[in-house]
Amino acid sequence: MRPSINTPFWGASACQLWASWPIGRCGYDLAMIIIKNALGIGAVVLSVGLVVLLLSGSFSGKPTASDSFTPVAPVYTPDAEFISGRGIGAVGAPVTLEVWTDFQCPICGIWANGSEPLLYEKYIKEGKLRIEQKFFAFLGEESFTSAVGAVCADKQDKFWAYHSYLYANQDGENEGAFSAPRLRILAEAAGLDLTAWDSCIADPAIRTEVEAESAAARAAGVAGTPTLKIGTWMQAGIPAEADIYKRIDDALKP
Template sequence: MKSSKQAARRQQAKRRRNRRIAIAAGAIVVFLGVVLAAQLTNGRGPVAAPAAPTVSASAGGVRTGELAFVRREQGDPMAVGDVDAPVVLVQWTDMRCPYCAVFNRETLPVLRREYVDTGKVRIEIHDVAYFGEQSEDAAVAARAAAEQGRFFEFLSAVYKEAPEKGHADLPRERLIAFAAKAGVPDIERFTADLDDAGLRAAAAASNSGAERLGVTSVPFFVAGGSSLSGAQPIAVFRQYLDAAIAKAG
């Protein structure tokens, strides 16, 4: 009985994630101009977003006027920080991206300490798979870790051992080893989830949504109606987030 209830809860959680993905994919195309503008700046700084897409306060818990791919869902395993934080920093990341690894190792811990832990910013992750089949498998693996509440720990384990140049080699057996390092409690379940069709479909939908958006390089960020690309220095992120917080009032 207990296992059947747990399975039902997992299925409900997957359905909620699929609904969030559908909402984001439907709105994300409108935001294309932001990303193209950011790419034209070659990652030198934040670029203001045009109006829309926005959603009402009743849609998925996000606030009126907020971009539709901001989730603000309590218990979201791919997010960290207060669900009611003034600002949500949305990040697109690929687990084989060396610059994503740099951000995760050097910048994310500072942002969590200075902005997330103080209740100013919430961080929500969208996975992409831009570097081949292993990127796709790694995105599924990260979601499998998220199923057991170890999403950020899994990302940290992968990025900690990423090469300084080139793309990490992430075969199946290494993904399982990273899950163990990340403290995923049930490795047998994690291994089975690597073949879960629902998790793979959710990862594929996230990736295709980013492609439609025009996110052609990662890491990529959106906060407070402006975008930022690349593994920028911490000073750039502080300026970027401080401006978004000030705008949020």
């Protein structure tokens, strides 16, 4: 099982869209982050054995997650008063941060479980920032079906509960962590009406919506996740802590 990381890792590279190798790149980036953070240095020399150990799950290509499991509780879920649709923070907040993510992307998990809660406490609860979530489902079928489920969760005003449960229960890319049965268990844990959710995810229009949103992201220049955007500034990956704070603070200036 992939290590659970609930503390913020600033300055992380994004899961990249590679024409020749779209699957597994996230596993490589996560391995680098774990090792660099553990050793406390900026440049790391990796042994082949250690890389293979950390990345073995990413390249297996075989579903390994059990369809019977008890979900891990979310690291955090925003308070209802700050939620509107796929956004958290006041609709009229002076700064809007757009974030493109893929539910299977482990760097997105680091963002959602570690970095985002800090922005929530520092800016969102103070009425200074709104974060809007957008999909770029590119890592495989489980990315796509997870996003479809999220659209349907949003229709029940449960997007953020679903979002938080999925990021708390990541376990590799395209290895069954977000299989249909497991997504249903996660949807139930998030408090969704499963009858309505089942009907929604079977609707071809919802799938078309996710496809269109991912295509629009690519057309807008998104090539990895997470990608962050404030005004004209856009960056793939998680910025250094001081950098993202400065971006927000500068945008708050009159």
